[in-house]
Amino acid sequence: MRSLYELPAFVVSRKIQDQEISAEEYISIIIERIKEVDSKVNSFTSLNFEGALTMSRAIDKKIKEGINTGLLTGIPVGIKDNISVQGLKNTCASRMLSEYVSPYDATVVSKIKEQGGIIIGKLNMDEFGMGTTSEYSSFGPVRNPWDLEYVAGGSSGGSAASVASLQIPLSLGSDTGGSIRCPSSFCSVIGIKPTYGSVSRSGLISYSNSLEQIGPIARTIYDLVPILNVISGEDPKDNTTVHKKYDYQLNTIDNLLTKKYKVGVLNEFIDDSEIEVARTSQKKVKQLEDYGCELEDTRIPLADYALASYYVIATAEASSNLSRYDNLRYGYEGSPEGYEWNSYFSESRSKFGDEVKLRILLGSYVLSAGYFGKYYAKAQTIRSMIKREFDILFNKYDILLLPTMPVLPFKLGEKISQPIEQYNLDVYTILANLAGLTAISIPAGLSEKGFPIGVQLIANAFDEQKLIDAAVILERAEGFEKWIPRI
Amino acid sequence: MISKMKTGQVLKIGLELHCQLTNLQTKLFCDCLSNYRNSSPNENTCPICLGLPGTLPLLNKKAVEFASMICMAFNCNIPEKISFYRKNYFYPDLPKNYQITQYNSYELSSIGYEGAIEFVGESKSKTDTSADDQERSKVRIARVQLEEDPGKITYEEDKSAVNNYSLIDYNRAGVSLVEIVTEPDFSSPLAVRTFLKEIVNLFEYLGVTDPSLEGSVRCDVNVSLGGGKKVEIKNISSFKEVEKSIYYEITRQKTLIMHDIDVKSETRHWDEKRKVTVAARSKEEEEEYRYFPEPDIPRIILGSKFVSRVRATLPELPIERLKRYTDVYKISDHTAKILINDKRISDFFEESLRYYKSPIEISNWIVNELLTKINEKDRQGISDHNVRGLDFLSVLPSQVAEVAKLVEEKSLNRNIARDIFDKSIESGTSPLKIIENLEIEKISDEASIIKIIQDILNSQPQLIEQSKNNPNVINYVLGLIMKETRGRVNPQIAMKLIKESLEAN
Numbered sequence: 006m007r008s009l010y011e012l013p014a015f016v017v018s019r020k021i022q023d024q025e026i027s028a029e030e031y032i033s034i035i036i037e038r039i040k041e042v043d044s045k046v047n048s049f050t051s052l053n054f055e056g057a058l059t060m061s062r063a064i065d066k067k068i069k070e071g072i073n074t075g076l077l078t079g080i081p082v083g084i085k086d087n088i089s090v091q092g093l094k095n096t097c098a099s100r101m102l103s104e105y106v107s108p109y110d111a112t113v114v115s116k117i118k119e120q121g122g123i124i125i126g127k128l129n130m131d132e133f134g135m136g137t138t139s140e141y142s143s144f145g146p147v148r149n150p151w152d153l154e155y156v157a158g159g160s161s162g163g164s165a166a167s168v169a170s171l172q173i174p175l176s177l178g179s180d181t182g183g184s185i186r187c188p189s190s191f192c193s194v195i196g197i198k199p200t201y202g203s204v205s206r207s208g209l210i211s212y213s214n215s216l217e218q219i220g221p222i223a224r225t226i227y228d229l230v231p232i233l234n235v236i237s238g239e240d241p242k243d244n245t246t247v248h249k250k251y252d253y254q255l256n257t258i259d260n261l262l263t264k265k266y267k268v269g270v271l272n273e274f275i276d277d278s279e280i281e282v283a284r285t286s287q288k289k290v291k292q293l294e295d296y297g298c299e300l301e302d303t304r305i306p307l308a309d310y311a312l313a314s315y316y317v318i319a320t321a322e323a324s325s326n327l328s329r330y331d332n333l334r335y336g337y338e339g340s341p342e343g344y345e346w347n348s349y350f351s352e353s354r355s356k357f358g359d360e361v362k363l364r365i366l367l368g369s370y371v372l373s374a375g376y377f378g379k380y381y382a383k384a385q386t387i388r389s390m391i392k393r394e395f396d397i398l399f400n401k402y403d404i405l406l407l408p409t410m411p412v413l414p415f416k417l418g419e420k421i422s423q424p425i426e427q428y429n430l431d432v433y434t435i436l437a438n439l440a441g442l443t444a445i446s447i448p449a450g451l452s453e454k455g456f457p458i459g460v461q462l463i464a465n466a467f468d469e470q471k472l473i474d475a476a477v478i479l480e481r482a483e484g485f486e487k488w489i490p491r492i
Numbered sequence: 493m494i495s496k497m498k499t500g501q502v503l504k505i506g507l508e509l510h511c512q513l514t515n516l517q518t519k520l521f522c523d524c525l526s527n528y529r530n531s532s533p534n535e536n537t538c539p540i541c542l543g544l545p546g547t548l549p550l551l552n553k554k555a556v557e558f559a560s561m562i563c564m565a566f567n568c569n570i571p572e573k574i575s576f577y578r579k580n581y582f583y584p585d586l587p588k589n590y591q592i593t594q595y596n597s598y599e600l601s602s603i604g605y606e607g608a609i610e611f612v613g614e615s616k617s618k619t620d621t622s623a624d625d626q627e628r629s630k631v632r633i634a635r636v637q638l639e640e641d642p643g644k645i646t647y648e649e650d651k652s653a654v655n656n657y658s659l660i661d662y663n664r665a666g667v668s669l670v671e672i673v674t675e676p677d678f679s680s681p682l683a684v685r686t687f688l689k690e691i692v693n694l695f696e697y698l699g700v701t702d703p704s705l706e707g708s709v710r711c712d713v714n715v716s717l718g719g720g721k722k723v724e725i726k727n728i729s730s731f732k733e734v735e736k737s738i739y740y741e742i743t744r745q746k747t748l749i750m751h752d753i754d755v756k757s758e759t760r761h762w763d764e765k766r767k768v769t770v771a772a773r774s775k776e777e778e779e780e781y782r783y784f785p786e787p788d789i790p791r792i793i794l795g796s797k798f799v800s801r802v803r804a805t806l807p808e809l810p811i812e813r814l815k816r817y818t819d820v821y822k823i824s825d826h827t828a829k830i831l832i833n834d835k836r837i838s839d840f841f842e843e844s845l846r847y848y849k850s851p852i853e854i855s856n857w858i859v860n861e862l863l864t865k866i867n868e869k870d871r872q873g874i875s876d877h878n879v880r881g882l883d884f885l886s887v888l889p890s891q892v893a894e895v896a897k898l899v900e901e902k903s904l905n906r907n908i909a910r911d912i913f914d915k916s917i918e919s920g921t922s923p924l925k926i927i928e929n930l931e932i933e934k935i936s937d938e939a940s941i942i943k944i945i946q947d948i949l950n951s952q953p954q955l956i957e958q959s960k961n962n963p964n965v966i967n968y969v970l971g972l973i974m975k976e977t978r979g980r981v982n983p984q985i986a987m988k989l990i991k992e993s994l995e996a997n
Contacts, residue, residue, distance in 0.1 A: 089546045102545065109539050111546060208546040214787035243548050244789055322787055325580050328589035329543050333660075342657075346584050372580070372782035377598065381784060 028079035075120030111208020128163030158188030183434025190459025201441035205240030324368025501718035506676035521549035541666035543587030568607030593639035604636030821851035847893030
């Protein structure tokens, strides 16, 4: 018999609500599993075992009293360390915030708690979300559960690796330019970047506000949808959220066969990828066809300019977002006493890691007087042109298909000193962020050497349901269950 | 007077006003109180206004309404959509190290633009001959923008070099601030003073701020001479200092020009103790604010519906009141201006009218009697602690109304009325009560008056003879009667009776 930690969350949650097992038992098993595995993977930055056990007992009590405990009853959820959880450290994997404890819950966190979810700990990441490998962390790199010498992808590396290595069934990440989808692809889990404005960012420590969204990571679409329903929705604490009914369904295969989605295949991206990635993508095309989808080749002509546009906007916003960190009010241990404040600013801001400093410099440069038009304004123009291209494509197609990453996971340290090469890896994922669309990375198979490959589907804003339907099809076509790393 | 200096150098002054929207319940982007003035340091704060990681600004819609009311009062255009920008600079009083404000360089972002306001000007007094400064003047408004106030730094010492510590209080951080930038349309410090006085009054009419609160309305100034470079003066603590700083800056720039030294474009701080302006930051540091659109606040569509809805709630403005007073009430321009130039006085007048609808009589009582008295007391007040502070709080509109009514309807003698009014405002008793107590009624039965006249003529018989050549005798006798009766006789009747008595003798 499989251990509880191997089972999907929705199965375990049912058992807890039926009092087959208690939430406390389940959390204890999860804690043991984390203790056993995470020393190898390094996916957590801080743990909340005591809090989680207390919470699980409260849930058990409620169940005994017949009180409804919600969609995520008893399920441990890991939270990326840039999403605020009251009373827990919120470091963003940065020395700058090594001692910062959040005094409030992010909206997504309070929603998870309301639905019976249990916050088990905070997850490792690239410092402030800036990176594609989860190596730029003050806690050390996240290791890929499929091969501990390989990168897990980033920046939500901890969120993907912890789920892939069967430590926890669900986690939250954030996706500014692929930060949920990239590690999901590298670790073989399913991760969605929701439409901009559909999930509250209140409590998410901003890297690039106009691009990023919080999203869930799971091992199966059947676990992903409930938590997506929980965290989606307009929030009075985030003026950029959109009022809408968010009620995503897990449709049956019979039902889906009648939908006959039109899928545009972005062939140029497939061809530009490593051969095994390309081959796996083609296999997914075939599978969708088998389930009644209509597939057609298409392209996004302006995609070549997307990366430049993305990095200008992201670094510009980041340079401003990160200026508040000066350790005057909160941050790391150490006090401004005895300093003149200009020298204190420089002293404290030296605590940032190199990649963060690089992006702050870039962003400050593109915003400086006289350069705004040359860089920032131009980047925004490209961005709206790309949006328009997508509008045209989505008049024709329900879904676009492309690889999540052009490459397979690579070795730790291999690209650490080549920022441009790393930025280039984001080229398939940033499109959805620039255009505010929703996109999902779905496990697609393994390479010959056993490394995960993900396929990416993009849908129009607020068309998450189409991605979910396609994920149900692909999960049915092959099953993700066999792609579990042995660790 | 600068205008009399005849230097040949054109003086241009522009203003940058900051008005806190103190009448709002909450701050611009969070639920903390707008009124931070009664809190202990850093008590009136929350994760949002402290800029804690992950918090997002939540725009106070009422603040947008208030700001647009200001725009309307300044006859500014209000655009279809507005947006917010970040102004990035490091300073410890800024919790986020950027300020959320508006910025028009890349698009039309601010809530108001291209306005103009006439200021009424002070009433012409007979002694003032320099009429130029007193005429209605027009000031163009470049833009009006909504932004957040920073926190407050308290220094250990005035001189920053010897400071061992400074303290930061974020209670004020995030309070709504409206910035109003004028074109350099002022040509004298006096014009600036007049304008500021009226603007503060205007804010009160609008009900958006309480100007009596310290720091609620602040002002930066820029001054240029003879088409030269613009110098900005900041750190001016009060409106009185505004005028002084301009005078100083004019003298400074003139001296430079006289010695053939170029006036630099720079920001200077007003040193209130030494009464001089001191060079502040250098240009390079100053200009690099890395403005860009605030991504956390979507563009706000205002639209014509919003504008007309706010316009409907706009209270009567001073200039409209002035027109009503002169056109409808037929009050003299001079008196009407005095009334409207202080909202409290004007409101007092309006309130008095509710008790007795005689605008001219009541306005005269307020302007000629009440205000004169208040001014006198003000002048003494500082040195004399025994004088009870006299203000609108201690006088009721009904008191003025009653006195006016007594004079007009019961033909109470003005001198007596003045006495009664004095007593009334000193004691707080209503004029009617005082009259009842004193039992003064006009002596109007002719027999009593004739008796008084006879008594006078008996004691000064020469008057009868003199009256034949000198018509002033009648007035003289009247004066004596008034003195005798403390003004209680009706002068018309008395005059008639004096004439008859003199002729009869």
